[in-house]
Amino acid sequence: MRRRELLGFLAAGGVAYAADLALFLLLRPALGPLPAKGLSFLAGCTAAYLGNALGTYRRRGVRLREYAVFFGVNLAGAAVQAACLGVSHYGLGLTSPLADTVSGLGVGMVLATCLRFWGTRTLVFAAGGRRAPWTG
Structure with a gap:
């Protein structure tokens, strides 16, 4: 793994996170939390893909x-974050806002980012300049 690749991936992810958060905060009052999150996730995922495809x-x-x-890799990452939050909140009974933040946005985000980096690198943009087999 090259340092430039990791930094490019993290930069694209940072822009995607900002787009996701901004759109969620903008849409939530009008649409409610779930539709707003669905649309903001789609926008963030698209921003991350374009950042990686056109940059990294x-x-x-x-x-x-x-x-x-x-998109599938990012859905898997979102599932990892949700699982960390669910285990902490419902399984371990750690229900404070701080515990939810640490488990979902701390531990969950770190694990999900590792999964997303691996998936992006090996399943979406195959290493060594080769395309993943199903991309033609």
Whole structure:
């Protein structure tokens, strides 16, 4: 793994997180939390894919099938975050706002970011300049 690759991935993720958060905060009052989060997640995922496809892994270009796999990887990451929050909140009984923040946005975000980096690198943008087999 190259340092430039990791830094590019983290930069694209930071922009995506900002887009996700801003859109969620903008839409939540009008749409409610779940529809707002669904739309903000889609926008954040799209921003992260474009940042990686046009920046970090720019030699590979933008492809719709890659975006679909990238979206799946990001859904898996979101599931990891939700699982960390669920285990902490419901399984361990740690129900304070601080505990929810640490488990979902701390531990969950770290584990999800590791999964997303691995998935982006190996399933979406295959290492060594090769495309993943299903991307054509």
